[in-house]
Amino acid sequence: MCVIGLYTIVSNNFACAKSEENLEKIDKDQNNIISIREAIVLGLILSINCIGGGIGIGANGISAIFTVISIGFFSLLTFAIGGHFGLILSKTFIGKNSTLISGVILIGIGIFEMFI
Secondary structure, three states: OHHHHHHHHHHHHHHHHHHHHHHHHHOOOOOOOOOHHHHHHHHHHHHHHHHHHHHHHHHHOOOHHHHHHHHHHHHHHHHHHHHHHHHHHHOOHHHHOHHHHHHHHHHHHHHHHHHO
16 A cells, blocks of 8 residues: 555656646547547446446346436436535645645555554
8 A cells, every 4th residue: 555655646746747648638539528429438438337236236136227227316416526526625735736645645544554
C-alpha cells in the first residue's frame, strides 16, 4: 500500500501535462461533444461492469426485472449525487489536491496494516 501511495504521489507530478493528451484520445473528432458513435462505444464499455452482477443475480435466482430497474435507478441517483458533490469538492482544497491526499491516505493505510 505504501508503494502504491508513493507511486500515486509521484505519478501525479508527471501526469498533469499528459492529462490533456489523454482527453484528446478519448474524443476522436476532438469537438468536446460525445457523438452517438462515441456514446455507444462508451456505453458498451461501461456495461461490461454489470456482467459480474448479472452472473451473481442469475446464480442466486433473483428477479431480473426488479434487479434491472433497481440498478438503473441507483446508478442514475449515485451518478447525479457524485457529479453534484464532485463539482462542489473540485473547488475546495480537497478537490485541488485529491491525488496527493489519496496517496497520503494509501501510505497511511499501508503503515497501519504493517502494525496490525
